[in-house]
């Protein structure tokens with residue numbers, strides 16, 4: 001059970017205190033019936049109609065997004081780059097979502113955003129060892145020695161040492177890298193640690209979630225696990 005005015009404010013439509021005055025002027029429906037009071041209790045599975053839009057009251061919402069370059073993973077846009085939230089056209093829950101594992105502005109690929117804090121924790125915690133797979137193009141060819149070092153774990157600038165990773169070579173300058181953690185700019189810093197540089201980076205999957213069926217810039221709902 002949740003209060004109607006709290007849910008409306010969570011959705012980002014109105015601050016909670018403005019819901020009561022709004023309801024004096026405009027109708028809000030719960031499962032097709034006029035709501036009686038701003039503090040009325042609603043349940044997961046109910047459908048509220050607000051400003052003509054029907055929205056299911058959901059306990060959690062999780063979406064996959066195929067992020068193009070040029071968008072930031074933060075919840076608010078930055079001066080030169082829009083937030084990933086701008087890609088979530090038609091998603092009424094957009095203001096309730098937070099990203100699980102950021103991608104840099106110039107990185108493409110799979111971004112997962114959820115209202116479920118526990119799910120986000122399970123995705124980003126290195127203890128959970130959820131694989132994240134990256135397609136990586138490099139400025140120089142990568143030696144077998146460098147691959148062995150990266151797989152074992154390398155010291156990043158600042159001293160942090162990475163967990164063991166997996167690498168499949170695609171060609172001289174291209175690899176598929178599987179990480180089980182997500183340090184800040186990790187892929188780029190790992191490649192710098194072996195004297196190389198990322199020229200193109202795309203996240204292809206997070207656990208069992210992939211980009212299948214998602215055009216660049218598109219999004220879809222998924223179930224939490």
Ligand code: URA
Pocket residue numbers: 102103104105107184185186187188189201
């Ligand atoms: N590692 C990076 O360096 N950048 C990303 O966007 C993701 C992982």
